[in-house]
Amino acid sequence: MDISKLFLAFLVGGIVCALIQVLIDLTKLTPARILVILVCFGTFLGAVGLYESLFELAGAGISVPLIGFGANVAKGVKEAVDSFGFIGIFKGPFAAASAGCTAALIFGYLACLIFKGKPKRSR
C-alpha cells in the first residue's frame, strides 16, 4: 500500500469537503444546489484535464467526492466523441457515470423494500 497516496486521499478529500462546508455556511445554499455545483465543477475539471492529474495524485480523495461523478461524465463524452464522432455527444455523457447512478437507484429501491422510515431524533 502506498502510504503517501492514502494520506493525500485523506487530505484532498477533506479539503474539498471543508471548502464546501464554508460555502454552505456562508451562502445558505441548499444541499441539492451544492450537489449540482459539485458535478458541474467535476465536469469542468475533467474537461480541462485537471481531474486526471488530481486523480493520479489522490485517487479516492477526488473520485469519491461528487466531483468524480462529473469528471466521469466528461470522460465518457470525450471517449464517445473520439470513437463515434458527433453522435458521441449523445452517447457519451452517461457512459462512464452510469455505474454510480445505477447503484444508487437500485440500492435505493431495495432499501425502501427492506427498511421502514424512522422518526427524526434530537440526539
Add this chain to the structure above:
Amino acid sequence: MENSESYKRRVKVHSPHSKLLKNTLSAFLFGGIICLFGEIIANIYLLLGVKSEDVYIWVTITLILISALMTGLGVFDKIARHAGAGTLVPVTGFANSVVSCAIDNKAEGYVLGVGAKIFTVAGPVILFSLISGFIYGLIYYFLTLFI
C-alpha cells in the same frame, strides 16, 4: 412600524451564525476519513485482482451500498448532523438523497411514490451533469474538427 431594511438588519443581529470553524473542521475530518476509507478499499480490491480501471467504480458502488444501509437503519442522518459537507460531498451524500427519498415516499406507492420521488434530489444532479457533459461534448467535437 419597521420597514424591510431595518427589520432585515434586526434579524441579522439576532440570528446566531453557524459554527463555521467547528463545522469546517468536522467536514474536513469526516470527508477525509470517507475518502481515506475509499482509497483503502481500492487497494484491497486491487490485491483481490480487480482490474485497475474498474477499481474506483467498485469503490463508488461499495460506498453507495454502505450509505444505503446506514440510511435505511436510520444512522446516516445522525452522522450527517455532525459531518455536514463531510458526508454530503462524497458520493455518500448522493446515495443518501436517493435512498431517503425512496424510503420516505414508500407509503404513497411504488410507482408514483418511490418511482417519481426517488429523483427529488438525484434528478437535478443527473440533469445538470448531463447538461454540462453535453456542452463539453459540443465544444470538444468542434475543437477536434478545427485542431
Add this chain to the structure above:
Amino acid sequence: MQKITYLDKPVYIESFSAVGGLEESRGPLGDKFDLIDEKDLFGMKTWERAEGEMSRLALNIALNKNKLSPDDLDILVAGDLQNQCVASSGGLFTFGIPFLGLYGACSTCTEGLLVLTAMLTASKNYSRGASVTSSHNCAAERQFRTPIEYGAQRTPTSQWTATAAGAFILGKEKSDIKITSFMPGRVIDGYVKDQSNMGSAMALAAYDSIAAYFSENDPSRFDLILTGDLGSVGSSILEEMLCEKLGENGRTISSLHKDAGLLLYDLKNQDMHAGGSGCGCSASVLSSLILPKVKSGEYKRIALLSTGALMSTGSVGQGDHILGVAPLIVIEGEDL
C-alpha cells in the same frame, strides 16, 4: 385596525388534554402530558395518519376527563399543519360532530379557541364545543423540508416542529378557567424568505398584535404573555422591539413574555436549535403547563398569542416573503 372583543359573559374552558411523542416526553413538560407514544406513530402506519390519530386521542381524553360523550359537543373546530388539513378531518370525523377546519399554520391553537369562543358567544344553539390542534414532526418535515432520513445539517435559526396535539372543550357552564377577551391579528409581512428562520418572520406579527392589544390594556394586570413558537431568535427580536418602541409598557410586556417553543423542550440536552414550533407546540404547552397553573391560581390572567408563519413550499420556492399572523386571547382564572 384590530378590533378587541371583551366578553360580557365569558366562555369557560371545561377540559383540556395534551398528547405528544418521544421528544416531547424527554422535555421538561414530559410528565405533564396525558398520553405519550414513544414511537411517534400512535399505532398508525404513516406519520400523516399518526397526526390525525393524535387529534382523536387528545379529544377523547379531554371528553373522558369530564365524563362527556361526543353527543355533548355541538361544534368541533380543528386544524393542523398538513395540506388541506387532512389530519384533523381524517382523525376526528368518527366523532360525528359538526366540523369546521381551520388553517392558521402554527397560530391554529389560538385561532381555534378564538373562533370557538366567538361561536359560543354568538349563538344560543351552541352551548359546548371543542377545539383541537395538532402537528407531527415527521409529517411536517416531509411536507415542508426534506425526507426524514435525509442527512442535512440544520442551521442554528431553525426550529423543531413538535409532535403534539392539544384538545380544549369550551362551554358556557361555569368552571375555573375562562376566556374573557379576544382579538384576531392582521397578516404582517415578515420580510424574511428563509424557511429555516421562521421565528424572525413571525416576530413582527406578534409585535403588531401585542402593540394593538396593550394600547388599551394595562400589561401589569397580566401574569404571563405567552407567544406560540417564536423560538429563541424570534423572542429576542420581539422583546427588543417591545422595549424600543413601547417604552415602559413595552418593558413590562417584555418581562412577562415567555415563548411556548422555549418551554416545550430542554434546549440544553435536546438538539432543537432555536426551539420548538408547530401548532401542537402552543396547544400542548397551554394544556400541559399553563392551564393547570391558571387553575391553581398561580396565574390570574394571561394573554396567549400563537404565532403562525403563512407560507407554502411553493411560495417559498417562488421567493415570496413569509407572512405572519398572531391572534390573541385572554385567559383568566375564575373564583368559584
